[in-house]
Amino acid sequence: MAGIGRAFRRGPLFDMPMPAFFDSIRPGRATSRGAAAAVLLAAGLCLVWSVPAARAAGPYALSGRVVDVSDGDTLTLLAGRDRHRVRLASIDAPETGHGRQRPGQPYGQAARKALAGLVAGKTLTLHCFERDRYERDVCDVPLSDGRTANRVMVETGLAWANRQGGGKYLRDEAMAGLERQARDRRLGLWRQPGAVAPWDWRWQCWDALENGRSASIC
Secondary structure: OHHHHHHHHHOHHHOOOHHHHHHHOOOOOOOOHHHHHHHHHHHHHHHHHOOOHHHOOOOEEEEEEEEEEEEOOEEEEEEOOEEEEEEEOOEEOOOOOOOOOOOOOOOHHHHHHHHHHHHOOOEEEEEEEEEOOOOOEEEEOEOOOOOEHHHHHHHOOOOEEOOHHHHOOOOOOOHHHHHHHHHHOOOHHHHOOOOOOHHHHHHHHHHHHHOOOOOOOO
């Protein structure tokens, strides 16, 4: 790596104009190992620079119409001609069922219907933080009354504050208090004894069934 750095800093390719740079590496011309390394490094930088701004670090806005609600923390937004799957930030709602090996949780369908009642068919501007590994936009979903759908789901007892991974997904610090209030008032899913958090359900139930282990939890 040090050799690449020296070639790029000190070689004659560093100071030449870009057309001359690419002319210097056209087929038929001799190229040193250092120059070849510099070419590879330059190509890598070009790829980095070509990444769209929306994929770069930092918050961004996403405006469109909600055309689908698949569960209590996931919706689909139609922005222009593009469909965006959106994961509500800071919360985790009870799972809906996905076949025999992925049964749903109590209140899963109730949570889906509640979120649909808040956002379905509406044109909204979301405040987004990033795209997750499933290519979903992770967003807060502001409502016309000044609240967010994220907070409403937790304060009505239809979602957990997302403490998965030691709380690394918990962007809204108010969520823990809202969950505690809903639990104390026995709202929604907190009416049932021993409510299981969705991140535990996915592991203790879904993963067990998919891998042939017993799963008394579900």
